[in-house]
Amino acid sequence: xxxxxxxxxxxxxxxxxxxxxxxxxxxxxxxxxxxxxxxxxxxxxxxxxxxxxxxxxxxxxxxxxxxxxxxxxxxxxxxxxxxxxxxxxxxxxxxxxxxxxxxxxxxxxxxxxxxxxxxxxxxxxxxxxxxxxxxxxxxxxxxxxxxxxxxxxxxxxxxxxxxxxxxxxxxxxxxxxxxxxxxxxxxxxxxxxxxxxxxxxxxxxxxxxxxxxxxxxxxxxxxxxxxxxxxxxxxxxxxxxxxxxxxxxxxxxxxxxxxxxxxxxxxxxxxxxxxxxxxxxxxxxxxxxxxxxxxxxxxxxxxxxxxxxxxxxxxxxxxxxxxxxxxxxxxxxxxxxxxxxxxxxxxxxxxxxxxxxxxxx
Amino acid sequence: xxxxxxxxxxxxxxxxxxxxxxxxxxxxxxxxxxxxxxxxxxxxxxxxxxxxxxxxxxxxxxxxxxxxxxxxxxxxxxxxxxxxxxxxxxxxxxxxxxxxxxxxxxxxxxxxxxxxxxxxxxxxxxxxxxxxxxxxxxxxxxxxxxxxxxxxxxxxxxxxxxxxxxxxxxxxxxxxxxxxxxxxxxxxxxxxxxxxxxxxxxxxxxxxxxxxxxxxxxxxxxxxxxxxxxxxxxxxxxxxxxxxxxxxxxxxxxxxxxxxxxxxxxxxxxxxxxxxxxxxxxxxxxxxxxxxxxxxxxxxxxxxxxxxxxxxxxxxxxxxxxxxxxxxxxxxxxxxxxxxxxxxxxxxxxxxxxxxxxxxxxxxxxxxxxxxxxxxxxxxxxxxxxxxxxxxx
Ligand code: FES
Numbered sequence: 168x169x170x171x172x173x174x175x176x177x178x179x180x181x182x183x184x185x186x187x188x189x190x191x192x193x194x195x196x197x198x199x200x201x202x203x204x205x206x207x208x209x210x211x212x213x214x215x216x217x218x219x220x221x222x223x224x225x226x227x228x229x230x231x232x233x234x235x236x237x238x239x240x241x242x243x244x245x246x247x248x249x250x251x252x253x254x255x256x257x258x259x260x261x262x263x264x265x266x267x268x269x270x271x272x273x274x275x276x277x278x279x280x281x282x283x284x285x286x287x288x289x290x291x292x293x294x295x296x297x298x299x300x301x302x303x304x305x306x307x308x309x310x311x312x313x314x315x316x317x318x319x320x321x322x323x324x325x326x327x328x329x330x331x332x333x334x335x336x337x338x339x340x341x342x343x344x345x346x347x348x349x350x351x352x353x354x355x356x357x358x359x360x361x362x363x364x365x366x367x368x369x370x371x372x373x374x375x376x377x378x379x380x381x382x383x384x385x386x387x388x389x390x391x392x393x394x395x396x397x398x399x400x401x402x403x404x405x406x407x408x409x410x411x412x413x414x415x416x417x418x419x420x421x422x423x424x425x426x427x428x429x430x431x432x433x434x435x436x437x438x439x440x441x442x443x444x445x446x447x448x449x450x451x452x453x454x455x456x457x458x459x460x461x462x463x464x465x466x467x468x469x470x471x472x473x474x475x476x477x478x479x480x481x482x483x484x485x486x487x488x489x490x491x492x493x494x495x496x497x498x499x500x501x502x503x504x505x506x507x508x509x510x511x512x513x514x515x516x517x518x519x520x521x522x523x524x525x526x527x528x
Numbered sequence: 529x530x531x532x533x534x535x536x537x538x539x540x541x542x543x544x545x546x547x548x549x550x551x552x553x554x555x556x557x558x559x560x561x562x563x564x565x566x567x568x569x570x571x572x573x574x575x576x577x578x579x580x581x582x583x584x585x586x587x588x589x590x591x592x593x594x595x596x597x598x599x600x601x602x603x604x605x606x607x608x609x610x611x612x613x614x615x616x617x618x619x620x621x622x623x624x625x626x627x628x629x630x631x632x633x634x635x636x637x638x639x640x641x642x643x644x645x646x647x648x649x650x651x652x653x654x655x656x657x658x659x660x661x662x663x664x665x666x667x668x669x670x671x672x673x674x675x676x677x678x679x680x681x682x683x684x685x686x687x688x689x690x691x692x693x694x695x696x697x698x699x700x701x702x703x704x705x706x707x708x709x710x711x712x713x714x715x716x717x718x719x720x721x722x723x724x725x726x727x728x729x730x731x732x733x734x735x736x737x738x739x740x741x742x743x744x745x746x747x748x749x750x751x752x753x754x755x756x757x758x759x760x761x762x763x764x765x766x767x768x769x770x771x772x773x774x775x776x777x778x779x780x781x782x783x784x785x786x787x788x789x790x791x792x793x794x795x796x797x798x799x800x801x802x803x804x805x806x807x808x809x810x811x812x813x814x815x816x817x818x819x820x821x822x823x824x825x826x827x828x829x830x831x832x833x834x835x836x837x838x839x840x841x842x843x844x845x846x847x848x849x850x851x852x853x854x855x856x857x858x859x860x861x862x863x864x865x866x867x868x869x870x871x872x873x874x875x876x877x878x879x880x881x882x883x884x885x886x887x888x889x890x891x892x893x894x895x896x897x898x899x900x901x902x903x904x905x906x907x908x909x910x911x912x913x914x915x916x917x918x919x920x921x
Contacts, residue, residue, distance in 0.1 A: 173732040174739060184635065184736050185744075189628065193575050249564030251625040452632075452643070453619070454651040473556075473835070475622035477630050528632070 200292050207231045207295040212266060214289055217353045221272040221319065222284050223259060228267060228295060235298035237261050237330035238323045238405075240428075242296035242480050243269065247282050251294075253479045254279040257322040257407075257428075258298065259354060261329035270353060272319035296485065302407065302428040304330065309403035310338040313396060315387065315416050317345045317408020318353075323428060324407055325354045332365050341395055341402075342370045345387060345412060348377035371395055387415050399423065446520045450474070450528040451493065464500060465515040465526075476515060476528055483517035490515055495524035532783055533806060534856030544855045545798020551847055552833050555840050559623070563837040567621050567629055570611050570819070577604035585759035586749050598759045602766035603820075608637045609771060610822025615838045617646055638698045641733040644705035644726070652708060654834050658779055658786045658807035664708045665779070666786065668693065668700060672878045674786045679881045686879045687872075697768035697775075706730045770820075773868055774811070778827035781809040782870040782889060783860050804831035805852065809860035810845070811867055818842065828859065 174181045188205045195202035201210050209226040217223055235241065235258055244253040260268040274280045287293075302323055308331075314324045321344060331340065346352050352372060362368050371383065373391065378384040383391060392399055399420070406416045406427040413429050445458040448465070459468040466478055466488055479487030483501045489512050496508050497518040505521055506513065515526070536544065577600045584597025613636035615621070621629035628634075635642045648664060656662035660676050667673045671690060672683045693700050706726035713722055741760040746753035785806040792803070811817075811825040818825045818841075826841035829848060836844070852859040862870075877888035 171735055171739065173735050181736060181739070185740065190575075193572075194579075246564070248560040249562075249624055250560075452646065454647075454655075473623075475619075475625060475630075477627060477632060478625060 201229045211291045221353045223270040226267040236303045237326040238303040239298040239300040241298040244294040259322040259325050261326045263333050270322045311402045312340045313402040313404045314342040315406045317412040320407035340368045345373050447523045449525045461520040481516045488516045491527035493525040496521045533858040542798045547851050548801045566839045574607040598762045601763035605767040614822045620837045639734050639737045640702035641729050648708035683879045694772040697772040774821045776871045777867040780871045781867050782874050784809050811864050
């Protein structure tokens with residue numbers, strides 16, 4: 168096949184060049200915006216107010232949705248002012264329900280969480296990625312489970328509780344839910360319903376900011392743990408909440424089997440460094456040299472300068488932002504390791520510039 | 529250098545640059561949903577015209593639907609190359625974070641490979657606009673367009689070679705790409721291998737395009753295949769003629785200036801803006817016309833702000849024009865016919881030696897100091913002595 172060497176050798180690439188997926192998506196999308204052959208698109212079919220600053224979106228995904236396991240999270244992509252942004256949210260529904268739901272609490276300064284709370288309404292469309300996460304129940308259920316939830320960390324736990332309810336769990340479950348005030352309890356009525364409908368669940372709300380009569384107040388301590396558990400060593404523990412709470416829990420529960428899930432806003436997971444001066448980044452495909460401080464991820468620093476490489480999760484999971492580095496070294500923020508100097512593929516959302524760099528961008 | 533703009537001193541140039549910069553910032557801060565909606569609309573238009581066009585060509589049994597289909601396919605190719613491809617590949621929509629509109633992932637319906645094009649167009653051409661020997665787009669290597677290029681007898685043929693180029697423009701663009709990339713490697717490192725590697729990229733793209741237009745779709749039509757081949761050929765031809773016309777109007781009208789490498793040594797951003805202005809020319813028309821040119825009708829704005837979503841040039845243009853008037857800078861604009869005629873005047877004039885070319889190009893407009901604007905005592909018109917007649921407009 169001398170005449171068509173490329174097509175002969177790389178027939179797949181030729182097919183890709185014809186963009187069958189884009190074509191199908193376009194035509195299907197014209198029929199119904201939810202239809203697609205490449206992306207899970209979900210329609211918002213209801214928006215429920217949970218608290219003053221948290222909302223639950225009930226979603227109807229298209230046929231590409233393959234299901235999930237209680238406790239998992241999913242990348243959610245929405246469009247804000249013409250720009251697609253992706254964040255991870257735990258699914259608050261459980262797999263047996265007809266529709267999915269995510270519950271989103273406003274974060275101070277959080278672009279997406281605020282946008283969802285303010286602007287998303289019934290009928291809107293968003294994109295979902297593949298669910299993932301190890302914050303799930305084991306195959307063989309333990310007899311005693313302790314859930315420690317902090318703030319919006321209740322969402323995956325809520326999903327697991329619903330799952331346990333559906334499975335008619337026979338053991339004992341204790342949930343300690345640390346939240347700012349009574350009004351801030353997310354998914355309150357649903358949690359109470361589970362308590363009423365089943366016999367296995369005991370919930371303690373503990374308020375950190377606004378005390379309330381008949382309830383404990385404060386943060387996670389040894390005393391509180393002891394107060395609500397008998398023989399802490401016999402529990403399987405699930406922790407989901409803000410960083411300080413997790414650290415505390417892990418130190419108090421040393422020796423226990425603990426599963427934890429920590430949600431960070433993009434950019435938070437990064438080791439903060441103080442650097443002096445800047446480094447040069449040469450972008451070889453666009454023939455630009457720009458200076459970055461090397462304080463935050465390359466992706467963020469490039470975006471600050473008006474350069475927008477493709478990105479997705481912004482936390483090192485999806486590989487959308489992978490790009491070839493031809494020279495220089497970076498720090499991998501997820502591992503805290505400094506890379507080699509030579510050529511390699513890096514994820515720029517979790518790489519910080521260490522020396523002068525050359526990127527294939 | 530011969531200029532029809534007012535000579536500015538350094539402070540004036542920097543002040544001019546500042547005003548242009550702040551205009552840019554102001555408009556860029558507004559970029560958002562509107563621009564995203566626009567490019568999605570364009571994408572839709574491109575897809576629909578292609579489906580309808582190819583559909584009509586395939587299922588036409590009489591000439592009218594065949595002609596309509598071919599025109600639609602040509603339109604689709606034009607939209608794909610101009611308003612969609614050209615602008616997306618400039619990174620104008622990278623901020624949307626949509627892979628369909630990202631300059632890293634976009635590939636277009638033309639034999640020119642997008643990566644190669646980004647090198648010689650986005651980088652070489654946009655950085656060294658109209659600088660002889662640096663901007664390889666200047667005359668596409670065989671067209672002499674200024675006294676700065678030495679006349680050779682072969683230039684007598686350039687009206688014909690340009691006609692040929694116009695009809696096969698996509699091939700010219702594609703073949704241009706790998707050669708420029710090769711030429712830009714430092715001389716010592718250049719070798720047959722590197723040229724071969726660049727060529728490979730081009731050949732691959734040719735293969736993909738040719739197989740798609742002249743094999744895959746015809747085969748799908750079975751015995752009707754000659755009709756499909758013909759339709760695709762005509763559509764490609766129309767697209768070629770159109771892009772040639774628009775692109776040549778962008779830099780080669782009679783009053784668009786060229787520069788030498790010495791002139792750009794140590795150039796500041798403001799001076800760069802000025803050079804973009806002097807080296808480019810605009811076309812006037814309707815909104816549909818602007819869209820079909822990919823807003824290269826606003827070549828001046830595009831050259832000053834290549835990363836700005838193109839539809840914004842419409843709002844930038846009048847304001848930029850005002851700034852130019854304030855500083856006495858010629859803002860080269862005119863109707864399509866007028867500008868295209870002036871391109872051909874230049875192509876024909878410079879096909880002859882300078883003595884004749886000078887005469888043919890003689891009537892050049894001259895800068896007139898606007899009333900009530902900054903007046904500067906050292907104001908001068910710089911025209912070569914051999915200029916015979918000077919028309920003041
Ligand atoms: S954006 Fe997902 S890995 Fe970088």
